[in-house]
Amino acid sequence: MKRILTGDRPTGRLHLGHYVGSLKNRVRLQDEYECFFIIADLHTLTTKPEKTKELKDNIYQMVLDYLSIGIDPKKSTVYIQSQIPEVAELALIFGNLTTVPRLERMPTLKDVMRDADIQVPSYGLLGYPVLQAADILMVKANLVPVGKDQVSHVEVTREVARDFNRIYRSTSEESKPTSEVSSQVLPIPEVLVGEIPTLPGTDGAVKMSKSAGNVINLSDSPEEVEKKVMGMYTDPTRIHPTDPGHVEGNPVFTYLDAFGADSDKQQITKYQELYRQGQVGDIEVKKYLVKVLNNFLDPIRENRARYERDPELVERILKEGTAKTRTEAQKTLLEVKAAMKLDYFV
Ligand code: ATP
Ligand code: MG
Secondary structure (H helix, E strand, O other), rough: EEEEEEEEEOOOOOEEHHHHHHHHHHHHHHOOOOEEEHHHHHHHEEEEEEEOOOHHHHHHHHHHHHHHHOOOOOOEEEEEEEHOHHHHHHHHHHHOOHHHHHHHHHHHHHHHHHOOOOOOOHHHHHHHHHHEEEEEEEOOOEEEEEEEEHHHHHHHHHHHHHHHHHOOOOHHOOOOOHOOOOOOOOOOOEEOOOOOOOOOOOOOOOOOOOHHOOOOOOOHHHHHHHHHOOOOOOOOOOOOHHHOOOOOOOOHHHHHHHOOOOOHHHHHHHHHHHOOOOOOHHHHHHHHHHHHHHHHHHHHHHHHHHHHHHHHHHHHHHHHHHHHHHHHHHHHHHHHHHHOOOOOOO
């Protein structure tokens, strides 16, 4: 069975952006792939090395988010990155297969530094994509479902895997062209971006993001959803409800498209037409969006409430998932070191 690896940094609750970018694909592909979902706590150190106190609770809440949207621990493996020391060793090895300028050119680096108010990147922050390559290749993942901002990172993973396979292929295979090498140590993973590659924020910013504070969380109450939606950015060119409005680039309509059920489609199309013609006000459309979002979130809330009553389950899922992943990590590390001829004297 082919494998998936993807995950999230435990910096807070998961939101609608995570859902459309990556979570939806994860739930959908659980039967087709052997899935590993990483809670990437080591990656939080790259921007907030001092904020380790909240991690434990954030991890717990993140597992509740996972379970409530339909990640099934009987099918999929959820694990904690920092409890797998092998990943650090792999990252150390992979750090030699990519250059500093390559990492300095990552488009995400600039954004992250701006958001986190960092003037000079640490060695760890620069190495973010290298650690991610170690996560992905450690379980030999074939597919990585992520939001659009992560595509450039997976590209680094692909380069690392290709370089590794080329540099350390066994002597018997050296004469063959790379394409014919059957026994590659590391598979080259594909990236899978969600139907909506980047969900905008409630403030109209390009990306809904924890650090920007423009999110609707999967765990928000109906009242919180209502408050956030009624305060949403819409079409700045439209002053009166009778002015013709823009649907494209208007996050209210983007959310309707993303979260409307099939039974909402007709009404959504109607609102789009009326909005363009200046025949419906922002308030009416927003009220409709509140309903749509709460209908989408209600079953998630019910699941969450059920799992909240069973904290031991969360602990068990993490323990078992981490143990299983560690076995895979140890296996891959042995293969990697053998391919490198680093398996001497032991
Ligand atoms: P932070 O602001 O702390 O960076 P984040 O909200 O960007 O947090 P991450 O943990 O960096 O979340 O991302 C986890 C996954 O969710 C990644 O695959 C990312 O691409 C995806 N993702 C995050 N925000 C969005 C969004 N607005 N639209 C689509 N995908 C998203
Ligand atoms: Mg991010």
